[in-house]
Amino acid sequence: MSEPLIFEISSPGRCGASLPACDVPPTPLPAGMVRADLPLPEVSEVDIVRHYVRLSQLNYGVDKGFYPLGSCTMKYNPKVNEVAARLPGFVRTHPYQDPDSVQGNLALMFELQEYLKELSGFAAVSLQPAAGAHGELTGVLIIRAYHQSQGDGKRTKMLIPDSAHGTNPASTTMCGYTTVEIKSDGRGNVDLDDLRAHCDDTVAGLMLTNPNTLGLFDEHVLEIAELVHNCGGLLYGDGANFNALMGIVKPAHLGFDVMHFNLHKTFSTPHGGGGPGSGPVGVSQRLAQFLPGPIVVLEVTEDSCVCDAEEGEEHAQECYVLRLARPEHSIGRMKSFYGNFGVLIKAYTYIRMLGAAGLRQASEDAVLNANYLMHRLKKVYPLPYDRTCMHEFVLGGPPPQAKDIHTMDVAKRLMDYGFHPPTVYFPLIVHEAIMIEPTETESKATLDAFAEAMITIAEEAVADPDLLHSAPHVTPVTRLDEVKAAREPRLRWTPPQ
Amino acid sequence: MKIDKDCRYVETHEWIRVEGREAVTGITDYAQEQLSDVVYVELPEVGESFAKGEAYATVESVKTASEVYLPVSGKITEINNELDTKPQLVNEDPFGAGWFVRFTMADPSELDDLMDADAYEKFVAEEKAKGGH
Numbered sequence: 271m272s273e274p275l276i277f278e279i280s281s282p283g284r285c286g287a288s289l290p291a292c293d294v295p296p297t298p299l300p301a302g303m304v305r306a307d308l309p310l311p312e313v314s315e316v317d318i319v320r321h322y323v324r325l326s327q328l329n330y331g332v333d334k335g336f337y338p339l340g341s342c343t344m345k346y347n348p349k350v351n352e353v354a355a356r357l358p359g360f361v362r363t364h365p366y367q368d369p370d371s372v373q374g375n376l377a378l379m380f381e382l383q384e385y386l387k388e389l390s391g392f393a394a395v396s397l398q399p400a401a402g403a404h405g406e407l408t409g410v411l412i413i414r415a416y417h418q419s420q421g422d423g424k425r426t427k428m429l430i431p432d433s434a435h436g437t438n439p440a441s442t443t444m445c446g447y448t449t450v451e452i453k454s455d456g457r458g459n460v461d462l463d464d465l466r467a468h469c470d471d472t473v474a475g476l477m478l479t480n481p482n483t484l485g486l487f488d489e490h491v492l493e494i495a496e497l498v499h500n501c502g503g504l505l506y507g508d509g510a511n512f513n514a515l516m517g518i519v520k521p522a523h524l525g526f527d528v529m530h531f532n533l534h535k536t537f538s539t540p541h542g543g544g545g546p547g548s549g550p551v552g553v554s555q556r557l558a559q560f561l562p563g564p565i566v567v568l569e570v571t572e573d574s575c576v577c578d579a580e581e582g583e584e585h586a587q588e589c590y591v592l593r594l595a596r597p598e599h600s601i602g603r604m605k606s607f608y609g610n611f612g613v614l615i616k617a618y619t620y621i622r623m624l625g626a627a628g629l630r631q632a633s634e635d636a637v638l639n640a641n642y643l644m645h646r647l648k649k650v651y652p653l654p655y656d657r658t659c660m661h662e663f664v665l666g667g668p669p670p671q672a673k674d675i676h677t678m679d680v681a682k683r684l685m686d687y688g689f690h691p692p693t694v695y696f697p698l699i700v701h702e703a704i705m706i707e708p709t710e711t712e713s714k715a716t717l718d719a720f721a722e723a724m725i726t727i728a729e730e731a732v733a734d735p736d737l738l739h740s741a742p743h744v745t746p747v748t749r750l751d752e753v754k755a756a757r758e759p760r761l762r763w764t765p766p767q
Numbered sequence: 768m769k770i771d772k773d774c775r776y777v778e779t780h781e782w783i784r785v786e787g788r789e790a791v792t793g794i795t796d797y798a799q800e801q802l803s804d805v806v807y808v809e810l811p812e813v814g815e816s817f818a819k820g821e822a823y824a825t826v827e828s829v830k831t832a833s834e835v836y837l838p839v840s841g842k843i844t845e846i847n848n849e850l851d852t853k854p855q856l857v858n859e860d861p862f863g864a865g866w867f868v869r870f871t872m873a874d875p876s877e878l879d880d881l882m883d884a885d886a887y888e889k890f891v892a893e894e895k896a897k898g899g900h
Contacts, residue, residue, distance in 0.1 A: 678830075695830045752829045756806035757854060 272746050277763050280311035286318055304691035309765050327683055328746050330690055336716050338643075339694040340662045340705025341435070341483055343513055343535035348622060351538065351616035360615055365394050365607040368514065369594055376592035379608065380566040382618045383550075390509075391520030392552030394597075395431070397562040397609040402510055404604065405530025405549025406441035406477070408562055411601045412528055412553060413475045414445055415560040418550045425474040425503070431460045432699050433482035445476055454699060456484040458655040458696050460494055469501040478526075479508040481515075483697040483705070484655050485640065485662035495525025504528065504557075512536045514637055516628025516659035521552075528553045537617035548613040562604040563596030634712035636661040639717060643708055646721040649730045654700050661709075667702025672731035675738055677702040681729055682749060687723035768891065769796040771862040775838070775878060777820075777864060782862060783838040785878065792838055793866040794826065797891050802828040802892040805857040806852040816842045816882035817870075819877050824867055825856065826857065841870035 275631050291539065305583070309421045313321070337344040355362075358448055369634070383395040399405040407708075410428065417425050428442040430450045439449040452469055455461040481487045498505050507521045507529030513536040515521070521529050533548035534541040541547070554559060570590045594608075624632060637660050644663040648656065651665035668675045681691035681704070693705040708717060730737050774782040784791045795804065807827040817823045822834035825835070833891060846868050850856060850886035857865040872878075 499811040548789065753806060756827075756829055 276311045279299040283311045284314050284317040335576050335688030337690040338375045338692045338706045338708050345538045345709050346711040347540050351619045354617040355612050385621050390552045393555040394558035395552045398562045398604045399549040400605050401547035402439040402532045402549045405551050408604050409528040410445040412560045414473045415601050427472050429476040432765045434479045436478045458484045459488045459490050469497050473503040475504040477506040480512045482659035484664050485659040491524050498717050516633050533617040538620045539616040540615045546610050547682040548610045559598045561597045563600045564594035567595045632710045638709040662707035664700050664705040667730050675731040679738040683727045683741040686744050770884050772884045775836045775881040779836045791866050791869050795859045799858050799861045805854045840873040841872045843846040843868050845869040
């Protein structure tokens with residue numbers, strides 16, 4: 271079934287709204303600003319409702335089925351998060367309001383800062399950045415501000431392992447640093463010899479994704495921190511995979527100086543099209559002065575106190591007010607207002623619903639689910655780095671006996687079995703990579719169904735390769751010509767001539 | 768896999784054909800095969816200079832985007848504008864119509880470090896043996 275475009279449903283004269291007669295004198299638009307034609311679709315209300323309902327039914331999301339998109343962490347988004355974010359007390363506030371009149375909002379932000387500090391071990395957190403890569407940019411700007419404050423202008427290089435997230439080099443380049451790639455060793459860790467060879471007084475820092483994009487915890491993280499610190503650099507943590515560690519290890523204790531959190535991955539806020547994201551940044555004590563402001567601080571005070579004490583009465587024992595503050599040598603604002611506040615509410619709700627023990631269990635279950643799937647699938651698919659994985663793992667493409675079958679064919683065939691395909695062809699260091707991240711909420715039954723589909727596809731790949739080459743077969747559209755789409759893109763509808 | 772005997776090669780899978788003080792360069796047949804169908808090539812401006820091994824172009828396929836490196840230092844004198852509308856030339860004729868840029872070499876002695884066709888063929892065979900599937 272395919273759905274026509276709204277323009278193709280259009281029929282001259284149809285209208286979805288009846289407007290009352292104009293009761294003010296019409297003012298004509300200036301001549302030259304009036305266009306003769308405006309090819310907008312003409313549809314009735316029922317046409318448009320059905321069109322968008324049908325489109326929504328074609329959509330595939332984590333609320334519809336298993337979505338093991340490695341690196342992206344397509345966690346289920348608990349509905350209670352949405353309920354909290356829609357509470358009138360939050361929805362009906364405005365960022366220009368006097369802080370004294372939105373103490374509840376500031377309390378939520380303050381507590382979220384504190385929770386993220388507790389989980390990471392960092393000294394201070396800013397909630398400003400609007401997404402993961404925005405958090406990276408913030409973190410690298412903080413590293414640059416630190417070196418500048420030391421009068422150290424020699425540092426021009428950022429070291430980035432080849433198993434890091436793909437956005438790291440872009441964030442680095444935006445800050446004016448040169449990217450230097452560091453190789454992985456045979457176990458998927460950072461190659462310490464290669465790192466040693468690059469450590470000198472021109473290194474601003476190293477950006478480590480841990481667990482890395484192979485889903486492996488770097489076994490040398492302490493040595494890496496030492497090498498980078500000994501040459502005067504700082505260690506940046508790409509916290510995109512923090513969902514494997516929360517409640518188990520604090521990145522600050524591993525030697526990280528700065529790290530961003532992906533609330534839209536680790537803390538279950540919506541991810542992808544719906545978003546928006548949120549990428550708070552945590553830093554060690556010596557970097558706290560550079561954080562983007564405002565951050566929320568708690569001030570113990572009896573002046574302008576918000577407790578109910580009347581004039582002359584005694585104040586509550588811990589009387590405080592929450593204020594917005596700009597750190598002393600702040601790199602400045604990274605976003606208007608206070609970050610994506612609605613997303614902060616959802617992440618806060620997730621943390622409060624799960625509690626400390628629940629957060630730890632979420633990480634443990636994510637790791638357990640990934641290892642269970644990896645052990646089932648490695649009997650059939652190549653596994654280039656055969657180690658206990660964290661929250662995700664990377665297969666090395668279809669089984670070798672399946673000639674002429676590529677990872678893309680396996681991914682397309684999975685749709686016929688009702689699953690969203692995993693991430694493919696990333697990370698680049700694994701040929702024909704298939705990157706699988708099941709997340710913690712999936713039952714054993716779902717994991718088994720997915721494993722069985724993958725195993726069946728491996729058999730089909732040998733017995734009937736054309737079945738894979740032409741897949742998917744049961745989706746609204748079948749195999750797309752992605753090459754033609756990229757070479758000759760048609761990006762908008764044009765009226766038929 | 769096609770190999771042009773008259774070219775020299777680097778480990779990042781670019782070829783270079785020397786014509787006096789000038790040289791032409793592009794990516795090898797093995798490289799285009801690994802990339803799969805090329806959909807976009809981003810080329811530098813004429814007059815830009817690059818050091819040996821510096822990234823001067825980006826090549827995109829439906830699978831991935833990769834940087835392309837200049838085999839020896841030099842200044843760009845001409846770019847292959849045809850790739851703008853026909854990126855498939857990189858797949859169809861990597862050593863011919865799919866060339867990337869022409870440039871003046873800054874130091875032709877840098878050519879001494881490069882592989883000849885036989886050495887490159889051996890290098891690719893080793894890469895394939897390591898690569899698995």
